[in-house]
Amino acid sequence: MIFQNVWALARKSFSFTRTATISPLLSVAMASGASLLLLSLVIGVRRVGVGGLLSTLPITRLVVGPKQVDLLFLRLGSSTVSMESSAIDSLRNIDGVAAVWPEMVLTMPTSLTGNLIGTPFSTDCATYGVPLEFFPPEQRPSGFSRAKTGEPIPAVLSLQLIDLYNSGFAGAQNLPGLSPKALLGRHFNLFLGTSSFFPSPPGGKTKWVRCKIVGLSDLVSVTGVTVPETYAKEWHEWYYDGAESPKFSSLHVVVESSEQVATVRKEIEALGLQARSPGEMAEKVALVSRYLSFATAVLMGLLLLLAGMGTANTLGLEVTFQAQRIGLYRALGASRKDVTRIYLLRAVWIGVSGAIAGLIPAAVLLLIADSLLVRVLPALARLPSSPLAISPFLMLISCVLAITASVVAGLGPAVKASRVDPVVALRRQET
Amino acid sequence: MILSFSHVTFSVGHASRRRRVLHDVSFSLSRGEIVALVGPSGEGKTTVINLATGLLTPDEGIIDTLGVEVSSAPDMNVSRLRAQRIGVVFQSFHLLPRESALENVLLPAYFGARPAYDMRERAATLRERAGLEGWRDVAAIELSEGQRQRVAIARALLQGPELVLADEPTGNLDDVAALKVLRLLIDEVRRENGTLLIATHDQRCLGLVDKTLVLRQGRIGTPDTPEA
Ligand SMILES: Nc1ncnc2c1ncn2[C@@H]1O[C@H](COP(=O)(O)OP(=O)(O)OP(=O)(O)O)[C@@H](O)[C@H]1O
Ligand SMILES: [Mg+2]
Secondary structure, three states: OOOOHHHHHHHHHHHHHHHHHHHHHHHHHHHHHHHHHHHHHHHHHHHHHHHHHHHHHHOOOEEEEOOOOOOOHHOOOOOOOEEEHHHHHHHHHOOOEEEEEEEEEEEOOOEEEEEOEEEEEEEEEEEEEOOOOOHHHHHHHOOOOOOOOOOOOOEEEEEHHHHHHHHHHHHOOOOOOOOHHOOOOEEEEEEEEEOOOOOOOOOOOOEEEEEEEEEEOOOOOOOOOOOHHHHHHHHHHHHHHOOOOOOEEEEEEEEOHHHHHHHHHHHHHHOEEEEHHHHHHHHHHHHHHHHHHHEEEHHHHHHHHHHHHHHHHHHHHHHOOOOOHHHHHHHOOOOOOOHHHHHHHHHHHHHHHHHHHHHHHHHHHHHHHHHHHHHHOOOOOOOOOHHHHOHHHHHHHHHHHHHHHHHHHHHHHHHHHOOHHHHHHHHHHHO | OOEEEEEEEEOOOOHHHHHEEEEEEEEOOOOEEEEEEOOOOOOOOOHHHHHHOOOOOOOOEEEEEEEEEOOOOOOOHHHHHHHHOOEOOOOOOOOOOOOOOHHHHHHHHOOOOOOOHHHHHHHHHHHHHHHOOOOOEEHHHHHHHHHHHHHHHHHHHHOOOEEEEEOOOOOOOOHHHHHHHHHHHHHHHHOOEEEEEEEEHHHHHHHOOOOOEEEEEEEEOOOOOOOO
């Protein structure tokens, strides 16, 4: 039997069962459509999480702070939890520690005023000082060093701060979001010795300096302004007249190799300090993404199973109802293989039309969802331009999976059809 | 030799309910012969036809149809034989009830080696020769019994078969209709140089055939020697 005839006969036989075909078509459409949505979502999440966020995290870096440092957001003004400089030396002595870069925190009240894209702006803040080496070589902001006299002081802001501003404040106030690029090069005034929470006492020391944003970083504290360490030390001296030793909010420990991270971390904790690792976050994100992938696989498996069951069920019924027709085909010269081919073609047909029927709405939905997500999530400065993974390859994969499920499910009924005994089938009812 | 049965035995049913239908049946048909296989109802005429087309397998004996040993050849070969070289008029027509006469006549072409569409013209010609030119778009189920029988004959002839097996082609038709159907069948087979076996219990056939085989109590004889 040539293919053209198999096809013609398949169409002829099945025109009688068109309505019965709707349910397997729907289940295959569900499988292909949902597979596409799930795959695009999971791969999108992986790309954002693993590719986007994690790749920027230095795995060999530990952030060391005092035990209760999780009160991060309360570290405003002088109520800062901090460590003495002796901690730096104890950390340097640990085996496997390549370097310790301190993040000094000013214990005097500080605040800033500026002009953010036309909006005057004033807030209390914390002020930190770090050496240039605090930033890994590839992330060092240019110009983060002592400025010439009369030039503004270079400052780095937290990248997370922009996310927070965009998703919280700007969203609520209907203000335009900030992009890291738009902030670079902007100036603001930093007030030392005074803030709205802790106004300077009568006769207290105050002064202001002009700053310029030279960079945005994931590594600096989210609550304030980070300037080169030399300025922080200078201002500390000026405010306390050398009566207070500098305090450190965190110490960034660079470990020699990633294998040593765990042991170094244990030793740090033995010192009564707390070590957080960006790698830990990486692991969490990876775990979530792995869990998501697994859940998706299970869900897709179930959907494909349902699609297969739909096809198998309908084809099984067709074979039962069409036993006489099959018997007649056999008596007129169809071989067992021919009959199998007719019904397999039927399964292919259900698979292909179902898969396409599911794919089109899913793809449309995906594009809409993606454009909505792009609009809702501009706050996250590090997201890729399209948060969902939209690719013809994924569409092909979901189609192929749905079609395969349908065809595999069609094998049973097709074989059953080929086993119809023509003599028995034709005796059953005499037309 | 177009068809030969040698020492064919066939039983139906299982185990204790097993019953022998054919005992040591031997006969043969030569090219161009028009033969009647007569015998009372239930003697096994339909069974003989099903054995000849390979739809049934004998317990014992050898069946050679157009040079193919149908009882042992692979399904592919036997199917091809049925599709291209044998035409069968089934006892109860077995038309596709909701399809037109033309589609029914065309059906065997789907199992051939060429696109079925190529055979439409021949199917139309055969349908017309069968006296159904005015019944183009009528579903088979709406045709009269005689008309249905003629559609079935046209279908059996579609592929220009070398062997035509007709099972009770006169069915319960009246004299006029029965004669018309028989004439059609015999004329068409002759026209195509085919060989014809008519299984029937209808005495009206006997005058039109070259040879008569009698099936009685599961054995084959001739009218002169009933107990072979
Ligand atoms: N599949 C089957 N199961 C059980 N018995 C069968 C089967 N096929 C045939 N038979 C029996 O075989 C015998 C012969 O049947 P067959 O149909 O060949 O007779 P027939 O000569 O064609 O009769 P009729 O003239 O009524 O058509 C019958 O007794 C029938 O009961
Ligand atoms: Mg019969």
